[in-house]
Amino acid sequence: MLGATRVFARARGRQCGLALRRASSAPAVPGSSLQADPKFVDASRGEGLEIGAADAVVFPDAISQEEHDALVEEILHGASDRAMRKFRKRKYQEDHWDAVIVGYKEIERAMPLWPPALASVLQRMQDFVQRYLEEHVERVNGPLEYLPPHIIDLAADGEIRPHVDSIKFSGEVVAGLSLLSTRTMSLRKGRDDPHAYTKDEPAVDLLLPPRSLYILCNRARFDMGHSVERVDPPERRFSIIFRDAIPIDKENDPSSFLSRHIV
16 A cells, blocks of 8 residues: 555655645544545646546555455356356447446446445445535535445556546445555546546546545535546556435425536
C-alpha cells in the first residue's frame, strides 16, 4: 500500500505533497474502524474545482486480503449461476451505449446470487456506504434502496472515459470496491458530451489500490465527470460498484435534489 502511495506522489511531483498536507483531516463515520485517507486524494491540479472534502474519499483498507482474493476468485472461477458463466466467456467490448468505456465486460449480480460469505462482505461495504451518506449528505436521512452490485471487468488496456453517471438510472452515490490492480480515477468538471473533456483541464485524482473503497457523493457525484485512466504497464482491473436507485416519489418531486438534476 505504501508503495502505491509513493508512486502516486512521485507522479504528481512536489505540488502533490503540498496539496495533501492541506487535506489533513479526512471525513469519517462515527463508530467505524474504516478511515478515509487524504493521501489518496490529490487536488494539486484541481484549481477552480469546487468539491467538498467529504464528496470524494478513498478508504484504502476496506476489506482484508483474504476477502479480496475470495472476491477475485469468485469473479474468475466461481461455481455460480448461468449469467456469470456467460459473463466469464464473453469477449471484452470495445464500445459502450454511452461511449464512455473501452475494453470491458460488466454484469449486475444480486446479493442472493453471491456465496453467503462474499454476500456478507459486500453487504458490509454497502451498509458502510449508507452510513457514510447519512453522515455527509444532507438529503440522506434514512435507508436508501440499492441496485444490485455491478461488476466491471476492465481489460489490461481498457479505460473509462470521463462521464457523469446518468441520474436517470441511479441516485445519490457512486461507490466502488477496487480489485486486482491500482488505477487512478480523475474528476473533472462535468460535461454533457463525453468527448468534450481534455487531459490538461483541472482535475482531482484519486488513487484506487486493490482492497480500497471509494465514495463519490454530492458535487463529486453530480457535477464532476469521473474517469479511470490506462496504466503502463497494462493491468486488468475488477471493480464492484454500489449505487442507490432513484425512489419513485423523488422522480416527480420538483423540490428534490435529484429531480432538479434530471434532464
